[in-house]
């Protein structure tokens with residue numbers, strides 16, 4: 001498990017192997033009443049395991065007949081056993097039997113960020129205030145920075161490959177963690193420019209156009225996806241929305257066009273518009289636009305975004321000291337720029 005003040009563990013033995021009977025007992029034999037989510041590879045259940053004391057968990061049951069699902073199952077175990085950090089969801093264990101592939105995670109009671117931004121799902125109750133949105137962005141940015149940069153103790157680096165608001169989960173205190181590492185890849189070594197050539201994976205609306213065209217995957221593709229999440233936060237709209245006018249289908253293209261035309265005021269989510277100070281808005285939009293630049297090299301790294309840029313946005317100390325103390329800077333920008341006072 002992650003240790004907020006110590007070093008993230010890299011031991012794969014820290015994930016427990018469960019029997020199918022354990023999981024059946026934890027989920028009331030996969031009761032439909034306990035379903036809390038549905039992903040591309042199966043249902044997610046709320047469950048309860050006991051290891052001395054009882055613990056609430058999320059149980060993802062993958063379709064065993066899917067070859068892609070089997071690959072994602074192994075990648076998820078490998079990555080989450082290696083990368084343990086307060087801003088990444090923790091893997092508690094797994095169950096592997098001839099016809100079962102099941103992952104057991106820490107339970108994130110407020111569900112995914114997308115549902116709160118786009119007013120859907122059981123966890124949604126009211127529009128999220130601006131400062132809360134900013135803090136969630138910063139937590140997610142910290143998680144990505146750790147993944148991209150590693151630490152002196154945990155030097156491995158990785159690319160998540162499916163950054164999106166529905167892969168940012170929220171705990172009881174609204175602290176955010178990145179989830180869903182089934183597509184992620186280790187490496188490349190160099191933070192900014194190295195690439196791996198790969199089959200294009202990810203989710204429409206978040207895909208870096210350059211990666212889509214060239215299949216050269218760098219961390220800058222992830223920075224692009226993070227920029228799309230920032231636009232979702234600002235506009236309260238999904239990355240792809242086919243229900244409206246054609247020019248608004250893709251959020252990244254539409255929002256950038258409006259920003260370029262100087263009509264950013266018209267695209268802000270009305271439920272937070274009054275809460276955003278002008279300085280904060282300018283900083284936030286500037287970071288998003290830089291993340292979305294066409295040329296990957298011109299985009300900042302996550303390490304540059306978090307410490308230097310978002311500092312003003314949130315003055316909470318990080319839960320873990322990352323190699324880039326830079327992170328602290330990103331946080332300061334936001335608090336100054338927000339009118340909201342939150343504990």
Ligand SMILES: Nc1ncnc2c1ncn2[C@@H]1O[C@H](COP(=O)(O)OP(=O)(O)OP(=O)(O)O)[C@@H](O)[C@H]1O
Nearest residue numbers: 036037038039040044058105106107108111112180
């Ligand atoms: N650890 C967790 N705690 C609480 N809810 C979770 C947890 N993991 C997943 N969920 C819920 O289940 C939903 C589905 O998760 P899952 O990772 O399977 O799919 P997804 O990322 O939404 O879809 P896909 O894998 O197809 O991209 C999430 O959006 C979230 O609402």
